[in-house]
Amino acid sequence: MRKKGFKSTFNLKCRGAILLAAMLSMFDASSQEAKKTVKNAPVFSEFSYRGDDQIYNENPLHADEFYTPLLQGCYPDPSITRKGNDYYLVNSSFAFFPGVPIFHSNDLVNWKQLGHVLDRPSQLKVQDAGISAGIYAPDIKYNPNNDTFYMITTQFAGGIGNMVVKTKDPAKGWSDPIKLQFEGIDPSLFFDDNGKAYVVHNDAPPKGKALYEGHRVIKIWEYDVQNDRVVPGTDKIIVDGGVDISQKPIWIEGPHIYKKNGRYYLMCAEGGTGGWHSEVIFVSDKPTGPFIPANNNPILTQRYFPVNRANKVDWAGHADLVEGPGGKYYGVFLAIRPNETNRVTTGRGTFILPVDWTGEFPVFENGLIPLKTKLKSPAGVKNLTGQNGFFPNGNFTFTDNFAEKVLDYRWIGVRGPREDFISLTKNGLKINPYKQNIKAVAPTSTLFYRQQHNTFDATVTVKYVPQSEKDLAGIVCYQRETFNYVFGLTKKGNENYLVLARTEKGKTTIIGSEKIDIRKPVQLQVVAKGDNYQFNYSTDKQQFKNVGGTVSGDILSTDVAGGFTGSLIGLYATAENDITL
Known part of the structure; x- marks a missing residue:
């Protein structure tokens, strides 16, 4: 997966051992410092997130329907596998920690999050990674030949590169990474029914053979299951450029092989992750090719429709197929639902469509017309989303008073474990502040929740007494370290202030500030209506007062800030505040 503006090649060489050791030492010291009791650490409670998108208000569900996307917000690059009646789905997680969220379903409609595949520092080395580095395009596969699940991915961090982890039970944890010796990105495993195994992935053309910008190839290797490695010397290019290289197709990637x-059948994304994104299909009599493209490619795209169409869904592609209930095929894929100004603040979510594979090639049903909001459930499946622990979609409210012994899986950190800076107390969630702020390309003491709607409000209560101008705690709306809003309590002289600051391209501007009485807990709130955001506060839990007026969500959009992630809402504390009043 790639978006315009990112370099077309990546350096997967290890950093020098001394530099890496020094950075790991700094990271560990910061973590250990945060674990110490901090007298004035802020305590957060009564968090509430409420989505209110018009698309769902106008399209209520009937008893036999469910919404797509299945997973709203930043859950891109879905991959899916099946063992019996159990379906498992994973997503890219970049520099989020823990990494690679994993979901389970028995019917493809109702999903529960099991946790994360990469939930230990030994698996995830993203402490100095840019927000859109880290974990790319994970692929999950069940191998019936040895009753083992595999997750293969590219980790652009820690000198790891392409890697695989495995388990007998996805709900009970995964192995440490096994580094694989090949270049490129988007690896996927295929286990043939004769016991043989293969890896396919995106790679650069042979040196000196690139014909144009975005020219890539799909390569295959034999895979040694006993020793978890590609077999040296077995690599072969099976697709050069894409469906028709004379048309200069860009970024053939995200490959998966299926046998029917x-x-x-080799299915790939083509056209880049933006507006020309699509899914294409090839066929061969052998896993190593030659692969012949279907004559009706693409089999999924949203690129041919008016830019200003109603209820727009765009960027559809990077798909994976699975045989669903009753033998019916389905495909999961990424797409976006931009706001009214075509901003992409929610990032790329996981969508699903039924797939017609009654002919030679699979075709996404209604995947070549503007995508709809609702689908018919598989026969006999009841929609329980948002109930009994099943992940919600549509418009919903998520509340958390942090009264449980463990955090909800939807809370994530960036570049480092949440457990290094948080503690759950009888009064709520305590965040022990790091001595680095939200702009750092390092772990920050921020607990994040994905923005999942274009229209939403999020409110949290914070109890906090800053001791100096270096102290700040509050909420952030965060696209990356150089594009974000901070709305927090701090100090100037002997007075306590609430400040709203906007950071764009790394430059911070104060939008508004106000003296505030912090003898009682303060409610902080962000309200978004499409591209318009407001930051409010209350000291009496009844009336909210705005700070800074209405501000633009532009800096929270992928098309402005760049990269691959969606906007995150963070509960934030720092001992190195640089917003000077």
Whole structure:
């Protein structure tokens, strides 16, 4: 997966051992410092997130329907596998920690999050990674030949590169990474029914053979299951450029191989992750090719429709197929639902469509017309989303008073474990502040929740007494370290202030500030209506007062800030505040 503006090649060489050791030492020292009791650490409670998108208000569900996307917000690059009646789905997580959220379903409609595949520092080395580095395009596969699940991915951090982890039970944890010796990105495993295994992935053309910007190839290797490695010397290019190289197709990637009726099908994304994104299909009599493209490619895209169409869904692609209930095929894929100004603040979510594979090639049903909001449930499946622990979608409210012994899986950190800076107390969530702020390309003491709607409000209560101008605690709306809003309590002289600051391209501007009485807990709130954001506060839990007026959500949009992530809402504390009143 790639977006315009990112370099087309990546350096996967290890950093020098001395530099890496020094950075790991700094990271560990920061973590240990945060674990110490901090007298004035802020305590957060009564968090509430409420989505109110018009698309769902106008399209209520009937009893036999469910919404797509399945997973709203930044849950891109979905991959899916099946063992019996159990379906498992994973997503890219970049520099989020823990990494690679994993979901389970028995019917493809109702999903529960099991946790994360990469939930230990030994698996995830993203402490100095940019927000859109880290974990790219994970692929999950069940191998019936040895009753083992595999997750293969590219980790652009810690000198790891392409790697695989495995488990007998996805709900009970995964192995440490096994580094794989090949370049490129987006690896995927294929286990043939004869016991043989293969890895396919995106790579650069042979040196000196690139014909144009974005020219990539799909390569295959034999995979040694006993020793978890690619077999040296078995690599072969099976797709050069894309469906038709004379048309200069860009960024053939995200490959998956499937076997049906004795033939091998290679499905890939093509066209880049933006507006020309699509899904294409090839067929061969052997897993190593030659692969012949279907004559009706693409089989999924949203690129041919008016830019200003109603209820727009865009960027559809990077798909994976699975045989669903009753033998019916389904495909999961990423797409976006931008706001009214075509901003992409929610990032790329996980969508689903039924797939017609009654002919030679699979075709996404209604995948070549503007995508709809609702789908018919598989026969006999009841929609329980948002109930009994199943992940919600549509418009919903998520509340958390941090009264449980463990955090909800939807809370994440960036570049480092949450447990290094948080503690759950009888009064709520305590965040022990790091001595680095939200602009750092390092772990920050911020607990994040994904923005999942274009229209939403999020409110939290914070009890906090800053001791100096270096202290700040509050909420952030965060696209990356150089594009964010901070709305927090701090100090100037002997007075306590609430400040709103906007950071764009790394430059911070104060939008508004106000003296505030902090003898009682303060409610902080962000309200978004499309591209318009407001930051409010209350000291009496009844009336909210705005600070800074209405501000633009532009800096929270992927198309402005760049990268691959969606906007995050963070509960934030720092001992190195640089917002000077």
